[in-house]
Amino acid sequence: MKNGKYIYTPGPVHMYKETLEIGSHQTPYFRNKEFSKVLVECENTIIELANAPRGSKVVFLAASGTAGMEAAVINFLGKKDKAIVVNGGNFGQRFADICSCHNVAYEEWNITNDNLENIENSKISRDITHFLVNAHETSVGLLFDLNAIGAFCKKHSLLNIVDAISMFMTDELDMQKHNIDVMIASSHKGLALPPGLTFLVLSPNAIKKIQNSSSYYFDLKLYLSNGNRGQTPFTPAVSIILQLQQRLKGVLEKGIENEIEHTKKMAEYFRSNLKGLPLSLFSHHMPNAMTILKVSNQIDALDLVDKLEQESGVVVTPNGGTLKHKVFRVSHMGNMSKEYIDVLINALFKYYEK
Numbered sequence: 365m366k367n368g369k370y371i372y373t374p375g376p377v378h379m380y381k382e383t384l385e386i387g388s389h390q391t392p393y394f395r396n397k398e399f400s401k402v403l404v405e406c407e408n409t410i411i412e413l414a415n416a417p418r419g420s421k422v423v424f425l426a427a428s429g430t431a432g433m434e435a436a437v438i439n440f441l442g443k444k445d446k447a448i449v450v451n452g453g454n455f456g457q458r459f460a461d462i463c464s465c466h467n468v469a470y471e472e473w474n475i476t477n478d479n480l481e482n483i484e485n486s487k488i489s490r491d492i493t494h495f496l497v498n499a500h501e502t503s504v505g506l507l508f509d510l511n512a513i514g515a516f517c518k519k520h521s522l523l524n525i526v527d528a529i530s531m532f533m534t535d536e537l538d539m540q541k542h543n544i545d546v547m548i549a550s551s552h553k554g555l556a557l558p559p560g561l562t563f564l565v566l567s568p569n570a571i572k573k574i575q576n577s578s579s580y581y582f583d584l585k586l587y588l589s590n591g592n593r594g595q596t597p598f599t600p601a602v603s604i605i606l607q608l609q610q611r612l613k614g615v616l617e618k619g620i621e622n623e624i625e626h627t628k629k630m631a632e633y634f635r636s637n638l639k640g641l642p643l644s645l646f647s648h649h650m651p652n653a654m655t656i657l658k659v660s661n662q663i664d665a666l667d668l669v670d671k672l673e674q675e676s677g678v679v680v681t682p683n684g685g686t687l688k689h690k691v692f693r694v695s696h697m698g699n700m701s702k703e704y705i706d707v708l709i710n711a712l713f714k715y716y717e718k
């Protein structure tokens with residue numbers, strides 16, 4: 365991969381200098397008190413930033429985000445359970461596929477344009493026990509209403525499992541207010557770290573409901589018992605955890621609400637500077653984390669994505685499937701500034717000038 369490109373993809377995202385600096389050092393040995401201290405500090409800060417209920421625990425996996433989704437399904441859903449899977453795109457489909465793969469019963473809610481704010485009165489069958497949702501369905505830039513989902517899960521006593529991978533740090537998430545039992549986040553999105561670290565925040569209610577896992581590596585009970593001494597059962601993503609420690613410290617000092625506000629401003633700045641370009645917003649419920657844009661009929665979105673990279677060194681994200689030629693995505697996660705966004709805006713104007 366060539367360096368020096370401008371990156372606006374929803375993972376990996378543009379990283380901070382301090383993060384890169386830590387990444388340039390030798391990875392230290394980790395089965396010692398020094399590293400345990402780091403892991404415990406990360407755990408406590410995550411609990412604070414997510415406003416997780418007292419007694420919550422964090423499990424760190426050396427894996428990409430999908431492993432977090434799979435770990436949640438295999439540790440919380442047993443033979444007698446049945447989940448509602450909100451399927452709003454590729455990531456919702458992934459939850460459904462994971463359930464199928466492990467013979468977990470589920471019912472799909474295919475939701476493409478709605479943010480679920482009115483689900484309160486939706487009827488559900490008696491056998492539903494769990495709710496699985498990707499808070500931001502990254503494939504189409506659709507942000508679901510965590511308040512409404514939380515109230516709905518409370519009303520029906522469902523275990524609320526939220527994949528917050530592409531919205532934690534950039535859009536509001538509050539485990540207590542939103543009644544979330546399991547929250548999944550990953551290093552390479554809003555946290556702006558390299559890929560390879562995923563964590564699950566488990567509420568005390570969730571911890572009580574962990575079942576006997578059919579997996580060796582993803583047995584969350586093992587992680588919880590090791591976590592009590594600030595360790596993980598297997599080699600953790602040591603360097604990324606050191607980067608995480610530094611990043612979390614920064615967010616805590618700044619205040620997570622300011623971190624979210626910054627991303628919001630960046631998203632608004634980008635969206636308001638598109639005037640004069642034949643682009644329209646694709647989703648009506650976009651997060652701060654990302655903008656998804658529809659191109660006009662004469663243009664092929666894939667060609668636009670390709671030319672931006674070839675001619676301006678600007679990397680945005682194409683879509684797959686039926687939207688392939690119609691839309692592209694721009695992430696606002698990570699180290700964004702107006703100057704950095706101007707590079708993309710100028711590249712877009714340059715593309716359309718021809």
Ligand SMILES: *Cc1c(COP(=O)(O)O)cnc(C)c1O
Nearest residue numbers: 428429430455498500502529530
């Ligand atoms: C990025 C992302 C994931 C994780 O994908 P990986 O490729 O496994 O890291 C999961 N859910 C959502 C909503 C995402 O945006």
